[in-house]
Amino acid sequence: MTLPTLSDIKAAHKRIKPFIHRTPVLTSQQLNRIFDCRLFFKCENFQKVGAFKFRGATNAVMSLNKSQKKNGVVTHSSGNHAAALALAASMNDTKAFIVMPENAPSVKKDAVAGYGAIITFCKPTLESRERTCRSIMEKEGATLVHPYDNFNVICGQGTASLELLEDHNDLDIIVAPIGGGGLMSGTSTCAKEIREKITVIGAEPLNANDAWKSFRTGVLTPSVNPLTIADGLLTSLSELTFSIIRRNVDDIFTAKEESIISSMMMVWQRMKIIIEPSSATVLAVIKENPDFFRGKNVGLIISGGNVDLKKLPF
Amino acid sequence: MTLPTLSDIKAAHKRIKPFIHRTPVLTSQQLNRIFDCRLFFKCENFQKVGAFKFRGATNAVMSLNKSQKKNGVVTHSSGNHAAALALAASMNDTKAFIVMPENAPSVKKDAVAGYGAIITFCKPTLESRERTCRSIMEKEGATLVHPYDNFNVICGQGTASLELLEDHNDLDIIVAPIGGGGLMSGTSTCAKEIREKITVIGAEPLNANDAWKSFRTGVLTPSVNPLTIADGLLTSLSELTFSIIRRNVDDIFTAKEESIISSMMMVWQRMKIIIEPSSATVLAVIKENPDFFRGKNVGLIISGGNVDLKKLPF
Numbered sequence: 001m002t003l004p005t006l007s008d009i010k011a012a013h014k015r016i017k018p019f020i021h022r023t024p025v026l027t028s029q030q031l032n033r034i035f036d037c038r039l040f041f042k043c044e045n046f047q048k049v050g051a052f053k054f055r056g057a058t059n060a061v062m063s064l065n066k067s068q069k070k071n072g073v074v075t076h077s078s079g080n081h082a083a084a085l086a087l088a089a090s091m092n093d094t095k096a097f098i099v100m101p102e103n104a105p106s107v108k109k110d111a112v113a114g115y116g117a118i119i120t121f122c123k124p125t126l127e128s129r130e131r132t133c134r135s136i137m138e139k140e141g142a143t144l145v146h147p148y149d150n151f152n153v154i155c156g157q158g159t160a161s162l163e164l165l166e167d168h169n170d171l172d173i174i175v176a177p178i179g180g181g182g183l184m185s186g187t188s189t190c191a192k193e194i195r196e197k198i199t200v201i202g203a204e205p206l207n208a209n210d211a212w213k214s215f216r217t218g219v220l221t222p223s224v225n226p227l228t229i230a231d232g233l234l235t236s237l238s239e240l241t242f243s244i245i246r247r248n249v250d251d252i253f254t255a256k257e258e259s260i261i262s263s264m265m266m267v268w269q270r271m272k273i274i275i276e277p278s279s280a281t282v283l284a285v286i287k288e289n290p291d292f293f294r295g296k297n298v299g300l301i302i303s304g305g306n307v308d309l310k311k312l313p314f
Numbered sequence: 315m316t317l318p319t320l321s322d323i324k325a326a327h328k329r330i331k332p333f334i335h336r337t338p339v340l341t342s343q344q345l346n347r348i349f350d351c352r353l354f355f356k357c358e359n360f361q362k363v364g365a366f367k368f369r370g371a372t373n374a375v376m377s378l379n380k381s382q383k384k385n386g387v388v389t390h391s392s393g394n395h396a397a398a399l400a401l402a403a404s405m406n407d408t409k410a411f412i413v414m415p416e417n418a419p420s421v422k423k424d425a426v427a428g429y430g431a432i433i434t435f436c437k438p439t440l441e442s443r444e445r446t447c448r449s450i451m452e453k454e455g456a457t458l459v460h461p462y463d464n465f466n467v468i469c470g471q472g473t474a475s476l477e478l479l480e481d482h483n484d485l486d487i488i489v490a491p492i493g494g495g496g497l498m499s500g501t502s503t504c505a506k507e508i509r510e511k512i513t514v515i516g517a518e519p520l521n522a523n524d525a526w527k528s529f530r531t532g533v534l535t536p537s538v539n540p541l542t543i544a545d546g547l548l549t550s551l552s553e554l555t556f557s558i559i560r561r562n563v564d565d566i567f568t569a570k571e572e573s574i575i576s577s578m579m580m581v582w583q584r585m586k587i588i589i590e591p592s593s594a595t596v597l598a599v600i601k602e603n604p605d606f607f608r609g610k611n612v613g614l615i616i617s618g619g620n621v622d623l624k625k626l627p628f
Contacts, residue, residue: 024338045586265623272359272588272619305586309579314623 158186359619472500
C-alpha cells in the first residue's frame with residue numbers, strides 16, 4: 001500500500017490548478033469573538049460543483065494514461081463525487097459512467113446528467129451498486145474512480161489544505177470532516193509534512209462515529225446505519241484512508257446533531273455563506289471543545305455547500 | 315437642495331475606509347451562461363451588519379462636528395439602518411438613539427441592543443415614530459440620521475459602486491435596488507460621473523413600484539401599503555432622492571414576487587452566498603428583461619444578506 005506524500009499532493013496541485021477554483025479563505029470577527037480563537041475558513045463550498053470533491057476527481061481523471069482516457073471513468077455515488085467526476089471528465093474530454101440508485105433525488109440525477117455523464121441506475125443496495133459498476137468496467141473498459149479509496153483522489157483532496165497553508169503559514173490546528181477519509185487523508189498528509197508542529201483534528205458526527213471508533217480501538221470499524229444530517233459523512237474508512245489517518249491525525253472529535261445544525265445556522269447567519277451540514281461539523285467540534293481551541297489559529301476545511309433548500313433543518 | 319457629487323462620494327470613501335469592509339466582487343460562470351451576460355456582484359451582504367447601510371451610517375456619524383458627536387445620533391428604523399447606525403456610533407464613541415416600533419421582531423431588537431444603542435419603543439405608526447424621534451432630538455440634542463433622506467448617508471452608500479467601478483472599469487450597466495432611494499442616489503451619482511456612457515438601472519418590486527411610478531410620471535408618488543417579500547424596499551422616495559434619481563437613472567425596471575424569490579434561490583444554490591430578497595430584486599429584473607442585458611458587462615449591487623432563516627419563502 002503506497003501512501004501519498006506532500007510531493008504527490010504538490011504534483012496534483014500543479015496538474016489540476018488550471019481547472020479548479022483557488023477558493024478564498026474567509027474570516028469572521030464575530031465568530032472569532034464567540035469562540036475566542038482565530039478561525040480561517042477554507043471555502044470549498046465555492047469550489048466547482050460546490051464541493052472539494054472536484055479536486056480529487058479532476059486529479060484522478062488527469063492522471064489517466066491515453067488508453068484509459070479513451071475508455072472513460074466509472075463510479076457509484078449519488079452525491080458530490082458523482083457530479084465532480086462527471087464535470088472533471090467532461091472538461092478533460094473523457095466519458096464518465098455514473099452508477100446511481102434508482103431512488104436518488106431527481107435534483108442529483110439532473111445535476112450529474114447536466115454535466116454530460118452516462119447514468120446507469122441500479123437497486124439502492126451496495127451489492128447492486130458494486131455489481132453494476134463492475135459490469136461497466138468490464139464492458140466499457142472504464143477505470144474505477146472510488147470516491148476516497150484512491151491514491152489520486154486523496155492527493156487531489158490534499159490540495160485544499162496546501163492552498164490554505166500557503167495563505168496562512170501560522171496555523172496551530174487544522175480541522176477537516178471525516179466521512180470515508182479521503183479529505184482527511186489528503187489534509188493530514190499535507191499539513192504534517194508542511195508544518196510538523198500542527199495539530200490535525202478530524203470532525204465526525206457522533207451519530208456516524210465509525211472513524212472515531214476505529215481510531216480509538218486501532219481496528220477498522222465500519223459504519224452501521226448511521227443517521228445524521230451530515231449526509232456527506234455516512235461512509236466508512238477504507239484500509240488506505242485508515243492507515244493514513246492513524247499515522248497523521250492527532251485526534252478525532254465527534255459532534256452532536258444539534259451542534260452541527262446550530263453551527264451551520266451560525267455560519268449562514270453571521271458569514272452569509274451557505275455551507276452543508278458535513279462542513280458545519282468542523283465548527284461544531286470547536287463549539288463542543290472550547291478549551292482545546294481557545295487562543296489558537298485554527299484552519300477549517302469547509303467541504304461544500306450543496307444543500308436542498310426545500311429541506312432545511314431550521 | 316444640494317446634490318452630492320463624485321467628489322463628495324470620494325471624500326466619504328476616504329473617511330469611512332478604515333471602518334468598513336472592502337467587500338468582494340463575485341462572479342459565477344453558471345449564472346453568466348444562464349443569463350448570457352457577464353455579471354459582477356458587489357457583495358454588500360459581506361459588509362459589517364450584513365448590509366450596505368453601514369457605509370452611509372458611518373459617513374453620517376463621522377461627518378458630525380464635535381458638539382453634535384457629544385449628543386449622539388437618532389433614527390427611527392427597525393431594519394438594517396438601525397443596526398448600522400448603532401454600530402457606527404459605537405465605533406466612533408458616540409451615542410445612538412434608535413426608535414423602534416414595539417412590535418419589531420425580537421431578533422432585530424437584540425441586534426440593535428447588542429451594538430450598544432439606546433432603544434426607545436413607540437407605537438407601530440409613522441406618526442408615533444416621528445413624534446418619538448423629534449422628542450429625543452429635543453431632549454438629547456441628538457442629530458437625526460434619516461435612513462436615506464440625508465446627504466451624508468447618500469454619499470456613504472455611493473462608495474459601494476465607487477469600489478465596484480475601481481475593480482471593474484468596463485461595466486456597460488449598473489443595477490441597484492430602489493427602496494427610499496439612498497443607495498440608488500449614491501450609485502447613480504458615482505457611476506454617471508465616473509463613466510458617462512454607463513446605463514444605470516433601478517430595480518424595484520412590482521408590488522412596491524412607487525419609484526417606477528414617480529419616475530414615469532415625473533411626480534413624486536409615495537408607496538401605499540406595499541406588499542412584497544423585499545422588506546428593505548417598502549419605503550418611498552424623498553424629494554432629495556427623487557431629484558437625484560430623475561437626473562442620473564436611465565430607467566427603473568420592476569420585478570414580480572416569483573422572480574425575486576426564484577432569483578434569490580438561484581444565487582443561494584449556485585453561488586453559495588446568502589442574499590436578502592431586496593438584493594435578489596436586481597437579478598430578478600435581469601431575468602425578466604433578458605434582451606436588455608444580453609452580452610453586456612453588468613454590475614449588481616447586492617445590498618445585504620439579513621434574512622430570517624426560520625421564515626424562508628421556499
